[in-house]
Amino acid sequence: MKALVNDICALVRECGKIILAANREKMAIDIKSGVTDLVTEYDKNIQEQLKVGLKKLLPEARFIGEEGSSDELTEEGYAFVVDPIDGTTNFIKDYHVSAISVALLKGKEPVVGVIYNPYLDEVFSAIKGQGAFCNGKKITVSAQPINNALVLFGTSPYDKGLFGKTIEIITGYFNRALDIRRSGSAALDLCSVAAGRAELYFELQVSPWDFAAGKLLVEEAGGVVTTFDGEPLSFEGKTSILAKNGVI
Ligand code: IPD
Ligand code: CA
Ligand code: CA
Secondary structure (H helix, E strand, C coil), X not given: CHHHHHHHHHHHHHHHHHHHHCCCCXXXXXXXXXXXXXXXXXXXHHHHHHXXXXXXXXXXXXXXXXXXXXXXXXXXXXXXXXXXXXXXXXXXXXXXXXXXXXXXXXXXXXXXXXXXECCCCEEXXXXXXXXXXXXXXXXXXXXXXXXXXXXXXXXXXXXXXXXXXXXXXXXXXXXXXXXXXXXXXXXXXXXXXXXXXXXXXXXXXXXXXXHHHHHHHHHHCCCEEECXXXXXXXXXXXXXXXXXXXXX
């Protein structure tokens, strides 16, 4: 597994160069589920490169990616769950908060998670049962209680009907915590919790590719990840998410 993870880290680092070299002025942008749900030629290009590269590393694994056609998740066997650019709106805006996320699931549970932030050249990696790392250095969640917490949240931008409830929840956290943040990348929010840079992240609607790798990273760093209501997360469709350190 360790050799496989090293190979995946090398692959995402290569793909990260595509993000850094992108020509944002001339790039093709398409609308997906609605006018705020966008995909660029670079999302598609990176997904294709990941598909080819991951297939070479583990030919028997299925492939599920955000962009384009995907295999089904099954009870047995391996499946890669990939988000080629998490934080596409940030990428389009040149906001410098986007990442490449690759998880390997065995059956329906992640056994490997790799997330790469090309802007900071940080690669986060975890193997089930073997801890979580950032650029090879072990990371752990923080031990801070809610009154000393940085609380991260996502706005579920592709279902704007959820915003009222999101604001209600984040208002509650804002009153109890140190401060709140909205980054625009669910994968990097999960890395921040795993690395102890923030204490909690929640979002009312995310997709499996947004959190598959990050969930394992947080858990391997000592944190807890569930739905917002505290139920186990499903990798079969959209869900809410709540990730926190072991104290809150
Ligand atoms: C989105 C980002 C965003 C989160 C959304 C995700 P995308 O992913 O992670 O932070 O709020 O729920 O869908 O579309 O940029 O890959
Ligand atoms: Ca995403
Ligand atoms: Ca994406």
